[in-house]
Each structure stands twice: as C-alpha cells, then as structure tokens.
Amino acid sequence: MKNLYILLILGGSIFFSQTISAQSRVDRILINEATRITNDSFPVFTATPKGARIYAVKQPNSAMLDAIDKGLDELFTVAKKNNYKKRLNYADYTIFIAKADRTQDRDRNYSPDIAVPAGQYAGSVYDQGGFIYAAGMVLAYNPCAFVFAEHTKDYTRVSNVVRYEGEHLVLYHNDRKRYNETADHSQGGGHPILN
Numbered sequence: 001m002k003n004l005y006i007l008l009i010l011g012g013s014i015f016f017s018q019t020i021s022a023q024s025r026v027d028r029i030l031i032n033e034a035t036r037i038t039n040d041s042f043p044v045f046t047a048t049p050k051g052a053r054i055y056a057v058k059q060p061n062s063a064m065l066d067a068i069d070k071g072l073d074e075l076f077t078v079a080k081k082n083n084y085k086k087r088l089n090y091a092d093y094t095i096f097i098a099k100a101d102r103t104q105d106r107d108r109n110y111s112p113d114i115a116v117p118a119g120q121y122a123g124s125v126y127d128q129g130g131f132i133y134a135a136g137m138v139l140a141y142n143p144c145a146f147v148f149a150e151h152t153k154d155y156t157r158v159s160n161v162v163r164y165e166g167e168h169l170v171l172y173h174n175d176r177k178r179y180n181e182t183a184d185h186s187q188g189g190g191h192p193i194l195n
C-alpha cells in the first residue's frame with residue numbers, strides 16, 4: 001500500500017512537469033509578446049473558475065476572475081448563435097492582466113487602459129504620439145491570447161473587454177471574411193461585432 005502511494009505521487013509529479021514544459025514553450029512566446037507590448041512582467045499564473053488561463057502582474061481577485069468568465073460566457077453564447085464552433089472552450093484562452101497606464105479617460109470616467117504602440121492607429125484620432133490607449137489588445141491568434149488592464153471596480157467593464165477582444169479571436173477562427181472586415185477599428189467600427 002505504501003509503495004502504491006509513492007508510485008502515484010511520482011506518476012502524478014511526472015505528468016505535472018511534462019504538462020508544464022509542454023505549455024511553457026508556447027507560453028514563453030506569449031509572455032514575451034505581452035511584455036513587449038506593455039513593458040510589464042507577468043509573474044502570476046492562475047486560472048478562472050471555468051478554466052481560462054491567466055497571466056497577471058499580480059494575483060487577481062475573485063471578482064476579476066468571475067468577470068472574465070462572464071465575458072467568455074457571453075462570447076461563447078453569441079458565437080453559438082452565429083453557428084461558430086471553434087475556440088469555444090475557456091481553456092482555449094490565455095489572458096494577460098497588465099498594469100493600467102491610465103485609470104480615467106478624457107471624460108474622467110473610470111477606464112483602466114493600457115498604452116500600446118500606435119501601429120495602424122498612427123496619425124489617427126487615437127494617436128497620443130506613438131502610442132494609443134486601448135481597453136484591450138489581441139496578442140496572438142493561435143493560441144488565442146489577449147491583454148487588458150487591472151481593474152479595482154466596474155467589473156462589468158472587464159466582462160465587456162473580454163467579450164470584445166474575444167470577438168476578434170472567435171471571428172478569426174470561424175469567419176475569416178468577417179474577421180478581416182472588423183479587425184481594424186482605425187477606419188471606424190467598434191464592438192459588439194456579434195449579435
């Protein structure tokens with residue numbers, strides 16, 4: 001009995017370490033990209049109750065994690081209404097929670113946003129001089145990953161940001177034409193895309 005117990009523990013730990021190393025090559029690429037975009041580091045790895053994968057600047061509270069699940073709930077529901085089938089599992093999503101580079105928008109509304117390189121928004125009304133403030137940003141399509149800022153209140157906004165960034169990823173995998181038409185907001189158009 002004692003031997004069996006030891007074997008199970010050992011088996012368990014081998015499986016565990018294999019899983020970790022299989023994830024880490026891809027995750028390292030994602031972490032590098034998130035760091036490049038935000039200049040933050042992401043020492044915390046956790047998951048939402050429903051299994052979305054989270055990297056964060058610090059341990060997110062349960063309201064934050066629940067709000068992320070709620071956003072994905074809404075995304076998956078509307079995706080199924082559109083007969084989309086791919087990437088509708090919580091664990092398909094790796095979500096980075098970065099430091100907020102501002103907490104108020106121009107109208108002084110609570111709006112934790114990240115400053116990101118202007119890219120296709122250079123010269124547009126969003127351009128702040130080489131960067132723009134974004135509520136969230138897609139980091140990778142395969143696997144699905146995006147980043148948004150820490151919130152200390154207004155968790156409804158978190159659910160919305162998650163749903164809206166997720167829309168780009170769901171469209172990429174299920175409806176490439178519509179993805180192409182809606183990926184770039186610099187020419188107008190916003191969220192929600194899916195109804």
Ligand SMILES: [Zn+2]
Nearest residue numbers: 164168185191
């Ligand atoms: Zn968008």
